[in-house]
Amino acid sequence: KAGVTQTPRYLIKTRGQQVTLSCSPISGHRSVSWYQQTPGQGLQFLFEYFSETQRNKGNFPGRFSGRQFSNSRSEMNVSTLELGDSALYLCASSLEDRDNSPLHFGNGTRLTVT
């Protein structure tokens, strides 16, 4: 079974631009969540989608948004990029309820904002 796939692997953007990251979950997984990893803040939860609906949201500004499609694939969008948005963005999928199934993470997208 293929793992969680995130594209692109690396991305370089300039301040003020917007970016869209993509995540394809493991086949059969319906929950997709996104995390931001930075050296200073560690791993922080962005949001979680289940059946095309945002089920949970972390403490990030509205510039960070996402969506999930009917095939469970998810996209994350960041608008008006800031230097501090440079990070590794990780996507994770799980079968249904996070308390009953572990998260499977992708390799991440490393975003650099210049």
Added chain:
Amino acid sequence: AQKVTQAQTEISVVEKEDVTLDCVYETRDTTYYLFWYKQPPSGELVFLIRRNSFDEQNEISGRYSWNFQKSTSSFNFTITASQVVDSAVYFCALLTLESSGDKLTFGTGTRLAVRP
């Protein structure tokens, strides 16, 4: 509020040594789940173990073992006879189930370097 503390930022050991990674958590919930993840240099997070708050049995999986103690709110991870391939950043995480949506909180990670 939930909190996970991994006080050890970096640990360096020589191959075949045993090493314990500490994890201390804080939560007021009685039902919660604890996890350990491994992040090798390639970046992805690899699931290692999940433990719920009602199961204090320690677990052993090969060279890995976990010691869950509710009395001290700790969920420590021991690697026996470490190998170079164990070099990675290890994250402890706490999942709590809330009416507003479950919340997964990660520790800041412990970077383990195993030298040959």
